[in-house]
Amino acid sequence: MTRLAFKMKLNEGQKDAYKKRHDALWPELKKLLKDNGVSEYSIFLDEETNILFAFQKVSGTGGSQDLSNNPIVQKWWAFMADIMEVNPDNSPISIPLEEVFYME
Numbered sequence: 001m002t003r004l005a006f007k008m009k010l011n012e013g014q015k016d017a018y019k020k021r022h023d024a025l026w027p028e029l030k031k032l033l034k035d036n037g038v039s040e041y042s043i044f045l046d047e048e049t050n051i052l053f054a055f056q057k058v059s060g061t062g063g064s065q066d067l068s069n070n071p072i073v074q075k076w077w078a079f080m081a082d083i084m085e086v087n088p089d090n091s092p093i094s095i096p097l098e099e100v101f102y103m104e
Contacts, residue, residue, distance in 0.1 A: 001039070001057055005097040008052040014083035015045060018052075021080065032072050038064055052084075053097075 010018055022043070033041065037059040044053045056064060067073045068091060077090040085093045 001059060003099060003102070004056045004058060005099065006054050006094045007097060008054065008092045008094050009085040010045065010050045010052055011083050011085065012050060014050075015047065017083050018045075018080075021083075026072070026076065028072050029076055032067065032070060033064055036064075036067060054094075 038056050039059065040055075040057040041064065042055045044055075045051075046053065064073075068089075074090070077086065077092065080086075080092070081090040087093055
């Protein structure tokens, strides 16, 4: 099992919209993630900076960030693009984080 972490940035004042959209996560997106080895996925918000911290447990070496060619993922990105910082293809600007400590 691999643990992945990355950060993204939420646009100012979009916490409620972000939470609402994720509380109603599309079943087909959830299935896609699970089918591709994502067994746990948490996202935390630092409200002072609007930085989102994401954590995933995945089997294998890939995670949600490796599904960019999937139409479900592309549709989700387009749905989220108005409330967070994104690249020209609507993918979230995502910065991988290095794990420097882990306690089991």
